[in-house]
Amino acid sequence: MRLKMINMKSIINRGAILMMGIFAFCSATAQEVIKEDVAEANVVKKIEPRKKIDGVIAVVGDYVILDSDIDKTYLEITSRGSSVEGITRCELLGKLLEDKLYAHHAIQDSIIVKDAEVNETMDQQLSYMVSQIGSMEKVVQYFKKSNEEDLKSQLFEIIKMDKLASKEQKNIVEAVEITPEEVRAFFKKIPQAELPVFGAEMEVSQIVIEPEVTQADKQKVIDKLNEFRKDILENNGSFFSKAVLYSEDTGSKSNGGFYRMNKKTPFVKEFKDVAFSLAEGEISQPFATVHGYHIIYVEKIRGADIDLRHILLVPKVNNDALKAAKEKAEKIREKIVSGAITFADAARSESDEKETKTNGGVLLNPKTQDTRFELTKMDPKLYSQVSDLKDKEVSYPILEEDELGRKKYKLITVTNRYNEHTADYSQDYIKIKELALKEKQIKAIAKWSEEKIKETYIKINGQYKDCDFANNWLKK
Template sequence: MILTATSWSQITIDEDDNLIKDDKQKSELLVDNIDNQRVKIDGIAAVVGDYLILESDILKAREDQKAQGLSGKEVSKCFILKQIMENKLFAHHAIQDSIEIQEEMVNSRTEQQLQYMVNQAGSLQKILDFYGKDTEEELKKELFDINFETVLAQEMQGSVVEEIEVTPAEVRQFFDKIPEDEKPFFGTQVEVSQIVIKPEVTEEQTQKTVDFLNKIREDVIEDGARFSSRAVLYSDDRGTRSKGGKIPDVSRDSPLVKEFKDKAFSLAEGEVSKPFKTEFGWHILTVDKIRGQFVDVRHILKFPEITDEAVEKARKKIETLKQRIEDGEISFEEAAKEFSDEAETSESGGQLINDLTLDKRFELSKMDPELYNKIINLKEGKISPVYTESNKRQQPFFKILTVTKRIKEHEADYNKDYARISDLALKQKKVREIQKWQKSKMKDTYIKISKDYKSCDFAKDWLK
């Protein structure tokens, strides 16, 4: 039996502040092996409230930091333990304050995280080996627990600073207190717009796709063919194809498009839907099992074929549009609003929004490399060449870009950079509020640190 946080009452502290198991053993986790002997498998680094922090937790986090390319202080055991303890402190008080977390959301995050990890590593087995797990279910359980605790901590942290704001006077005071030789430099920024033209799917190709899915449905319902086998053979969804099209634990809160969820919850077990359309393509779907508010489903996704004629027509359209803009017949903004096939940007005249800052400016040093390479040498107001790209369906589309504004690297200016300076001031105020909260909560939270870590610089602030 491996000791977990739920069996925390088995841990006691001796007169030297050592962590002891079963009142006799030292700060070690023990198991019985086949010869009924006691074997050391882990050590306890710290206790925060109801949470134990194991030596293995620190080592796993350290390996993860190294895998991300971090080094030096960021991978020191003291630095990592401090991070983990802060996270545990937030999570502990989130539970004390009865902050509720939707398990469905954590499940969804875990599934997405695992899929990303598998894609990056190349195989599930490599991930299982890294985490020391035998099965996918064991790994999912551990990832779920980690993610649940992380979400708890984030929610608690958010509640601490959710009402924190800064006034213009505070922003001014923050800026004036920065020494002249320490004023921040803001890197070169650009504002970028784009026009996207997609090849049209003909009615004939759409009907072929619907007919194909109807034939599969007929094979399953009337001839007893296995839905999962057909998914492996024919589905265009590369994420679920190898699993027979299976998507487990679908709930109303799952991060799936509405049309898909509506169809999933409208069917009885074993029923196969008629073909239906989402933004991703055409589907048929069957329900494997209904479990209360969750359903396990399988689906087959098909993309209508795009003909060579449609691709060439789209190419000529964007090339003509580019020439009209360069000839002054129409502005880039007007052309985007009237002709662009990208709904997210067409209404704003093709204006791209920075996902990190949610505004329209991109700092070159932090820009997506693919976009950076396309606009780095593009002068303000000029139009890029026509670029050919592919969507998730591996279908081609065409794009042109323009830099509508370029702001050179410069020292922070209060008037020109007020929004960015305000953001820095707000972040500083939130950090101070969090530090104040932590200091307060340390006083009324049970905290112990193993003697191996009491020499860490942060330890004296945590120990009473």
């Protein structure tokens, strides 16, 4: 397979696909895996050339692809409101073949995806879908499955294959590095007319002042959680119902506060410490985390995994504390405006936001991990707070409330602005380096694919032999 020069547009598009991973549930339903213990026998049986293979259009190693997989992929795309115009069956088959090739070689390379890891991801996805659609029954109907078990069974296999493919792809690209000389060479080879244009950007800093929660306010939620606990233990009350009715964790309350977790699950340390200290069937005492106060009920211990439910209550801030926080923010602003202290120094000494105070209040773009925010892609709420600020101007205290109802005051300033411009090597080195690295990763994957296609059993049947694939699946 010959690699052609990749223009800027293809680098950005294909690079985005590369870094995002190997598809989500909605774009990959109804893919079938041959079980390991019968894989070889089944593959040999199904690829016997003298027998008609009803519905099987391709085989990649231990995986088969059905003609209906393409039909269902089309259906999933349209169900999300996207257009399928111009997307051919051959193109969809090519992508399915790539996914199967990754997954097959992940197994050959002894990459392991544990069932617990798959179940955790599945539970998170289902919880999210329930929160968006309204109920598990509606989720089952939306994806046109016969029942919840059917949905979970297919989702389990899809997630497992995707995780195998994702880990294999990560193995391919993680060793790819790029030198400054390669970045410079990459930039120089781009024709002047094809240089990317970067949109207007800005750098933003903030100081956060959180109202003090009184001990009395904390005790109110502790007492409430103790009431829940007592009712459940002494009167056989329902933990599930109380979580649905009272928990302030929007991510789990509709599912009765349910989470499946292990010690690698990215929950805060205090939560994990309590969860793993409990026996099956035990309910914790109320305890605090940065999110508020919790009680945990351990429903089932599955080896290294725990099925649990929890209830979160967040202490409410009284008006006096809120007023005091605003006054403190106003005084800090006065000192900055008068020149008594810089914004950065004020952030280091006064801000209550740990993530930004050490670097002078500078915000990191969560999408790029850079300090710049492109205006057209900036969070609308943040944009509305900074759009009218002049350079170095400090906002008046801004009251902000998060999804848990916690209130805080912020001071915001724009520290730098960058107008829309054609890529400049020195000014945009980080972005150019990312593009150059993506191109090198794409080439590494292309080389890997070319080699693995040659050594992997691949069979394409019927009319799909006439497809003009980007990869040499037909081994011509």
